[in-house]
Amino acid sequence: MNIPKMTVSGRGGELSTQAPALRLLACGPAGAGKSTLAGRLLQDRGAAAVDQLVAEQGDAAFRPFSTDRRSFLIADAPSGPRNLSDLAMAAANCDLAILLVDARAGLVEQALRDLAIVSMLGVRHVVLAVNKMDLVDYSETVFNAVVADCTDRASGMGFRTLAAIPMSALSGVDVASPSTRMPWRHGPSLLDYLETVEIADDAAEAPLRFPIEGVDSSNPGSRGFSGVVMSGRVKAGEEICVADSGKTAHVARILGARGDVDSARAHEAVTLVFDAKVEAARGDMICHVADRPAVVEQFAAHLLWMGEEKLLPGRSYLMVMNGRTVQASVTEIKYRLNVESHQQMAAKTLQADEIGFCNLAAAQPLSIDPFEHFRKTGAFQLLDRATNAVVAIGTIAFPLRRASNVHLQAMSVTKEVRAGLKGQKPAVLWFTGLSGSGKSTIANLVEIRLAGQNAHTIALDGDNLRHGLNRDLGFTDADRVENIRRVGEVSKLMADAGLIVLCSFISPFEAERRMVRELLGPGEFVEVFCDTPLETCIQRDRKGLYKRALAGEIKNFTGVTQPYERPDNAEIVLTLDDGPAEAMADRIVAYLRASGIVASA
Numbered sequence: 050m051n052i053p054k055m056t057v058s059g060r061g062g063e064l065s066t067q068a069p070a071l072r073l074l075a076c077g078p079a080g081a082g083k084s085t086l087a088g089r090l091l092q093d094r095g096a097a098a099v100d101q102l103v104a105e106q107g108d109a110a111f112r113p114f115s116t117d118r119r120s121f122l123i124a125d126a127p128s129g130p131r132n133l134s135d136l137a138m139a140a141a142n143c144d145l146a147i148l149l150v151d152a153r154a155g156l157v158e159q160a161l162r163d164l165a166i167v168s169m170l171g172v173r174h175v176v177l178a179v180n181k182m183d184l185v186d187y188s189e190t191v192f193n194a195v196v197a198d199c200t201d202r203a204s205g206m207g208f209r210t211l212a213a214i215p216m217s218a219l220s221g222v223d224v225a226s227p228s229t230r231m232p233w234r235h236g237p238s239l240l241d242y243l244e245t246v247e248i249a250d251d252a253a254e255a256p257l258r259f260p261i262e263g264v265d266s267s268n269p270g271s272r273g274f275s276g277v278v279m280s281g282r283v284k285a286g287e288e289i290c291v292a293d294s295g296k297t298a299h300v301a302r303i304l305g306a307r308g309d310v311d312s313a314r315a316h317e318a319v320t321l322v323f324d325a326k327v328e329a330a331r332g333d334m335i336c337h338v339a340d341r342p343a344v345v346e347q348f349a350a351h352l353l354w355m356g357e358e359k360l361l362p363g364r365s366y367l368m369v370m371n372g373r374t375v376q377a378s379v380t381e382i383k384y385r386l387n388v389e390s391h392q393q394m395a396a397k398t399l400q401a402d403e404i405g406f407c408n409l410a411a412a413q414p415l416s417i418d419p420f421e422h423f424r425k426t427g428a429f430q431l432l433d434r435a436t437n438a439v440v441a442i443g444t445i446a447f448p449l450r451r452a453s454n455v456h457l458q459a460m461s462v463t464k465e466v467r468a469g470l471k472g473q474k475p476a477v478l479w480f481t482g483l484s485g486s487g488k489s490t491i492a493n494l495v496e497i498r499l500a501g502q503n504a505h506t507i508a509l510d511g512d513n514l515r516h517g518l519n520r521d522l523g524f525t526d527a528d529r530v531e532n533i534r535r536v537g538e539v540s541k542l543m544a545d546a547g548l549i550v551l552c553s554f555i556s557p558f559e560a561e562r563r564m565v566r567e568l569l570g571p572g573e574f575v576e577v578f579c580d581t582p583l584e585t586c587i588q589r590d591r592k593g594l595y596k597r598a599l600a601g602e603i604k605n606f607t608g609v610t611q612p613y614e615r616p617d618n619a620e621i622v623l624t625l626d627d628g629p630a631e632a633m634a635d636r637i638v639a640y641l642r643a644s645g646i647v648a649s650a
Contacts, residue, residue, distance in 0.1 A: 069316075070120040071248065072111060074139050076167065077149035078159035082180040086149060086218040087125040089225075090114050090240070110139050119244050126163075133166075133355045133402055137442045140167045141428060144248045145174040147239075148199075152185045152215070155195050161202060162388045165404055168206035169351050169444060171424040174248060175203070177213040178239065182231070183220060189233045202391065210246070214239050251424065252315040256340035257281030257289070258418065258426045260371035261333045265320065273304070274329060275320040276372075279425035281337075283321065284312040291327060292334040292341050292416035298323035332373025334416040334426070342416045342426075343448040351420075352379070352407050354399040356433065356440030361398060361527050363534040365564040366440065368411060370429035376412035376567070377431070378534075383407060397527050408449060420444035434560060467547030471505045474646045475544040477569055478637070480553045481562060481616065482579030483608045484594060485586035487630055488553040491579065491623070494634035496551055504647050507543055509536060511554040524605040530561055537565035544573055549646065557607045559614040572644065577637060578619035583608050585625065 075083040091114050111122035124139035140146065146167040150160055167175065177199050185191045196213040203211055215231060216223040216239060222230050225240045237245075258279045265273035283289065283300060290297045303310050304320040313319040321335065329335070334342060354360050360379060368377035385396035386404040399405045420427030431441040468475045478495065480488040489510055496506050511532075515522065519535060522528040533556050543550045556562050566574040586608065587595045598606035607613050616622075621640055623633045641647045 070113065070122045071145065071243065071246075072143040073121055073123040073243070074126055074136075074143040074146045074167065074172070075123060075149060076126045076136060076140070076146055076163040077178075078151070078154075078157050078163075081149040081151050081160070082178075082218040083125050083149050086147070086178065086180070086224065086239075087112070087123055089218060089221060090121075090123060110135065111142075116240065116244055121243065133353070134439055136163065137166060137170060137353055137355065140170040140172055141442065143167075143172060145176065145243070145246065146172045147176045147178050149178045149180050149218075150195060150199075152179050152181050152188075152191055152195060156198050156202065158389055162402065164199075164203060164206065165386060165388045165391070166353060168203075168208065169353060169404060170428070170442070171420060171444070173207065173209040174246065175208050175211050176239065176242065177211060178218075179213065179215045180218050182215045183217040183222065187215070187231045189231070205391065212242055212246075214242065250315065251422075252280040253282075255280035255315075255423060257283055257335070257337050258342075258423060259283065259321065259335040260426060261329055261331055261335065262372055264330065272326060272329075273320045273322045274335065275318075276335075277318045278313050278315050280315050280423060281340075282312055282314050283319075283335075285310075288338055289321075289323070289335055290338045290341055291329045292336050293344055293414065294328065294333075295341070296327050296329070297338055298325045298327045300324075332371055334371060336416075342418045342423075344414050344416050345448040346412075346414050347380070347408065347410045347449040348417055349383070349406065349408050349446040349449060350429075350443040351446060352399065352405050352431075352441050352443045354403050354405065354441050355401060356438070357401060358440075359398045359400050359526070360405075360441070361530040362407075363527075363530040364558075364560050365434060365567075367432040367434055367437070368409075368429050369432060370415065370417075371426055373415070374432075375415065377409055379407045380410050381408040397525070406446070407443075409443070417445050417448060419447055421446075434563070464545045464547060467545070469547075471547050472648060473504055473547070473549060474573075474644075475547050475549065476573050476575055476641070476644075476646045477540045477544055477550045477552060477565070478575045478577055479556070479562065479565065480551070480577045480579060481556045481619075482581060483583060483586045483613055484555060484606075485589040486579035486581035487623070487633070488555075488577075488579050490630050491577075491633050491637070492551040492553045494630055495637050498634060498638050499549060499641075499647065502647060504549055505547065506549045506551060508551045509540065509553070524611075526558075526605075526611070529557065533558075533561040533565065537561070537568050540565060541568045544569060549641075555607050555613070557611060557613045559616065562616065575621065575640070575644075575646075576616055576619040577621045577623065578616045580615075580622050580624050582625075 075087050077083055091112055111124045114121050126136040126139050148164060150156060179192050179195050192215045218224060222228040223238045225238060227238050259276055261274045262276040285300050285303050288297055288299050300321055301324040302322040303313050362379045362382060365376050365378050368375050382396050383406045384393035387394050396405060418427040427445045429443050430439050433440050464475055480492050482488050492508060496508050499506050519532050522532050540550045540552055597603045598609040605611050627633050642649045
């Protein structure tokens with residue numbers, strides 16, 4: 050791919066200061082001069098003159114400055130993995146990225162990572178600012194080598210323009226005006242270029258996308274739906290569609306900031322009132338009938354991982370997209386991107402600061418758009434379910450074909466009917482604890498007692514399932530997550546059959562135990578924590594597993610080389626003080642009777 054370069058010989062025509070501010074992102078490795086450059090632009094270009102822009106844009110990460118011909122907002126993105134979230138958030142909302150590179154060091158790994166991130170997040174215009182040229186004697190040879198390297202590495206990243214400008218931000222050389230320090234160069238200064246570069250508004254030409262942010266039901270005959278037109282245009286009187294449901298109506302009124310308007314364009318906040326009562330809620334997408342997005346549960350996406358803990362396929366996260374929050378998980382990592390070579394590498398997980406291409410599954414159908422054509426609505430965030438911290442930013446590539454071909458089949462005989470025939474309530478007893486804590490022994494005793502009361506049960510044991518259903522899984526974190534995901538789905542099916550399911554699994558991670566709990570109905574998941582001290586588990590070690598793990602012969606062994614996350618809210622906690630295993634089993638059966646899961650004796 051040939052990347053076009055802007056050839057701006059002068060300041061060009063006058064640009065209106067009433068045009069939307071050009072959003073800039075200063076990025077690059079630590080020490081490249083980002084803060085120096087941003088500080089010079091803010092100090093020298095009258096930042097105070099457009100302070101109101103921050104309030105209007107609603108984003109304190111961007112700071113304003115202006116010239117006679119254009120207004121700007123600039124974000125100085127800190128470097129390093131701990132600041133990746135700030136960089137990603139800024140990149141997702143900027144028009145042009147200024148990649149600062151130290152002329153002495155060239156394109157180091159962090160610069161290449163930043164370049165890959167801004168490409169992934171839809172930035173299509175880049176300025177390669179080769180800074181600190183004064184420290185290489187303003188060498189044309191050094192500059193050309195950095196530019197050639199960047200042009201080669203950026204090939205295929207989708208940039209529309211890549212302009213290279215040599216400068217010294219500290220001394221101001223080629224920042225605000227052309228300098229005589231480099232007679233071999235005849236291009237514009239950085240500010241000259243920024244004042245004249247043309248950034249097309251792709252959102253204006255794209256089909257209508259209006260994610261609902263609020264619903265006004267005060268009018269009994271119709272409803273008003275408020276939000277921002279993310280792309281396209283909507284006119285009064287035309288037919289629209291709620292993408293998620295397919296319901297259609299006509300736009301009766303469009304309410305803008307100053308009353309009724311005939312139409313609304315991209316970036317405008319309005320309220321749409323329809324001529325008929327349409328069922329829709331926050332997060333639903335309004336579009337034109339002929340340009341409805343795909344509505345699916347599964348899709349492929351590029352993912353920038355920012356979590357402190359690595360990404361584990363199968364783990365449940367919260368996905369936030371277009372005002373809607375749903376449960377979602379990564380089902381498969383197709384590859385990890387090597388930011389230095391731009392090669393696709395095989396991967397089973399993603400670490401912080403890595404980019405991957407993944408398949409995802411949401412807990413419910415969503416209207417999705419490819420990010421390539423819908424930058425404002427084709428992106429999402431993943432949140433950690435325990436902390437609500439942002440762990441990833443994703444951009445949608447395409448819906449998975451199988452997602453649109455597979456639909457849930459309604460069954461006439463329900464779980465309640467099946468359980469009623471058995472005279473019990475369905476439940477999953479989830480026994481968790483360290484190896485040797487007594488899980489399987491106690492579960493077996495409970496099942497014997499329940500069988501004696503004619504209860505219908507099934508036992509799922511970790512070791513047994515690894516001989517069949519999960520024989521392909523090891524004991525890495527990723528495999529443990531997938532192990533519990535599969536068992537959780539099987540347990541749900543068996544509970545749907547009206548059974549009492551007894552599951553004995555170490556299940557070391559709270560996130561996966563919570564995931565299984567949420568698959569089931571209220572009161573159907575009973576967590577039994579066998580809180581046996583590690584020392585006692587080691588003493589009971591009939592299989593010799595702890596001895597081998599402590600000797601380094603077994604890797605990824607919970608309690609020795611892998612952590613175990615203790616349950617905080619288990620329904621039943623069993624300790625050595627509860628007596629022998631038989632007494633513990635009696636306690637569990639008493640709980641089941643008191644909960645109405647089995648009938649009282």
